[in-house]
Amino acid sequence: MADAKVVDARGSFCPGPLMELIKGIRxxxxxxxxxxxxxxxxxxxxxxxxxxxxxxxxxxxxxEDGIFKVQVKxxx
Amino acid sequence: MTRVVLxxxxxxxxxxxxxxxxxxKSEILRGEVEITVINxxxxxxxxxxxxxxxxxxxxxxxxxxxxRRVINYLIKLVVxxxxxxxxxxxxxxxGDGTRISYDYLVIATGSRPxxxxxxxxxxxxxxxxxxxxxxxxxxxxxxxKGGRIVVTVGVPHKCPVAPVEFxxxxxxxxxxxGMESSEVLYTYPIGRLHSLEPLADWASDVFQERNIDxxxxxxxxxxxxxxxxxxxxxxxTVSYDLLVAIPPHMGQDVIKRSELGDGGxxxxxxxxxxxxxxxxxxxxxxxxxxxxxxKAGSTAHFEADxxxxxxxxxxRGGRGSIRYDGKVFCFIEAGNDEATYIKFDYQHPPKPQAPxxxxxxxxxxxxxxxxxxxxxxx
Numbered sequence: 001m002a003d004a005k006v007v008d009a010r011g012s013f014c015p016g017p018l019m020e021l022i023k024g025i026r027x028x029x030x031x032x033x034x035x036x037x038x039x040x041x042x043x044x045x046x047x048x049x050x051x052x053x054x055x056x057x058x059x060x061x062x063x064e065d066g067i068f069k070v071q072v073k074x075x076x
Numbered sequence: 077m078t079r080v081v082l083x084x085x086x087x088x089x090x091x092x093x094x095x096x097x098x099x100x101k102s103e104i105l106r107g108e109v110e111i112t113v114i115n116x117x118x119x120x121x122x123x124x125x126x127x128x129x130x131x132x133x134x135x136x137x138x139x140x141x142x143x144r145r146v147i148n149y150l151i152k153l154v155v156x157x158x159x160x161x162x163x164x165x166x167x168x169x170x171g172d173g174t175r176i177s178y179d180y181l182v183i184a185t186g187s188r189p190x191x192x193x194x195x196x197x198x199x200x201x202x203x204x205x206x207x208x209x210x211x212x213x214x215x216x217x218x219x220x221k222g223g224r225i226v227v228t229v230g231v232p233h234k235c236p237v238a239p240v241e242f243x244x245x246x247x248x249x250x251x252x253x254g255m256e257s258s259e260v261l262y263t264y265p266i267g268r269l270h271s272l273e274p275l276a277d278w279a280s281d282v283f284q285e286r287n288i289d290x291x292x293x294x295x296x297x298x299x300x301x302x303x304x305x306x307x308x309x310x311x312x313t314v315s316y317d318l319l320v321a322i323p324p325h326m327g328q329d330v331i332k333r334s335e336l337g338d339g340g341x342x343x344x345x346x347x348x349x350x351x352x353x354x355x356x357x358x359x360x361x362x363x364x365x366x367x368x369x370x371k372a373g374s375t376a377h378f379e380a381d382x383x384x385x386x387x388x389x390x391x392r393g394g395r396g397s398i399r400y401d402g403k404v405f406c407f408i409e410a411g412n413d414e415a416t417y418i419k420f421d422y423q424h425p426p427k428p429q430a431p432x433x434x435x436x437x438x439x440x441x442x443x444x445x446x447x448x449x450x451x452x453x454x
């Protein structure tokens with residue numbers, strides 16, 4: 001996976017990993033790659049779903065030791 | 077002498093300072109410890125009352141007390157504008173140039189709604205996260221003649237259950253005034269009605285039952301006040317007659333001026349020790365952190381217990397090893413004079429409870445008991 005700005009959302013039930021990603025995307029410049037860490041298996045699916053709707057790009061999606069790491073590039 | 081300075085006298089700052097003052101009373105009286113709270117205002121405001129102000133159930137005076145009366149008499153209170161934190165000199169620099177030196181700094185500056193980050197929102201929408209906004213919304217609701225009320229939720233925001241509470245309460249408010257045919261539309265940034273899945277499932281049923289419409293994956297990007305529409309970054313546009321927004325929030329500007337935060341002015345914080353990342357003598361709590369937990373008074377409450385315990389321990393020669401477990405507890409007003417609650421931490425997801433009248437009454441009682449929490453007693 002590429003170098004990225006880590007959004008550590010492990011153990012986050014509220015606001016949760018996707019909301020943390022949206023927060024991160026809002027405050028970073030276009031072109032930034034953010035890597036969300038989530039302990040929730042659902043993140044591997046719901047993050048890419050939002051990313052597609054919002055017009056950004058998933059550039060990595062792996063599981064390491066029970067932590068789901070999804071890399072997203074801000075496109076606009 | 078050990079000097080503890082608390083930047084911010086809201087929930088977190090008041091609780092920590094009061095706990096320190098009570099438990100370090102002997103040290104303070106002997107002149108070995110000094111505790112100073114720096115607060116922008118001389119007034120302490122109980123922010124959860126803003127929701128009730130919007131429905132004219134509470135007036136501003138009921139939400140306010142002088143900060144001097146909230147904090148212990150052994151605490152020094154400085155009311156004024158903090159310009160920046162000078163980390164190299166271990167001092168807070170005030171607007172008038174005064175420097176307040178510290179051995180330990182506790183940052184509890186909170187967050188603020190930032191409606192200016194969404195073009196058109198200031199002109200076209202209402203918010204109830206400030207006193208001024210809640211009162212304007214109260215008047216707009218009083219003048220409302222029917223139509224579509226849109227409640228739109230931005231990221232991040234404090235008090236994560238307030239948008240659902242407002243939505244249920246405004247539906248109730250419309251119905252009780254003979255406006256059952258008026259629409260209520262709720263929009264949420266992710267693919268369900270709330271970030272907490274059990275709460276989202278519950279809200280989904282209740283919204284359907286109470287005739288509340290919703291859109292998910294909806295992040296408001298612009299507001300058109302002339303045509304009364306909002307458009308999401310996902311590309312959807314909806315119209316409104318009255319817009320109530322929970323705008324994205326930001327950390328305070330003093331964090332930016334001090335270069336302590338990230339792009340949203342949130343301070344990188346260790347999730348267990350609550351120390352600012354890379355520092356030993358700066359603690360952060362409440363909304364000011366960058367932690368992925370709810371921005372809520374209850375979060376600050378549980379964090380305050382950890383920060384004050386560790387400070388007392390360190391001042392007395394310990395290492396300050398107590399860890400925060402991510403605990404959060406929130407009441408949820410459900411409308412129809414019922415309420416429920418949720419609690420969770422880093423390891424344990426929330427389990428929903430059915431709303432009851434008793435919890436609603438307890439929530440109303442807690443609104444009065446809050447001042448005991450701020451005093452570090454409850």
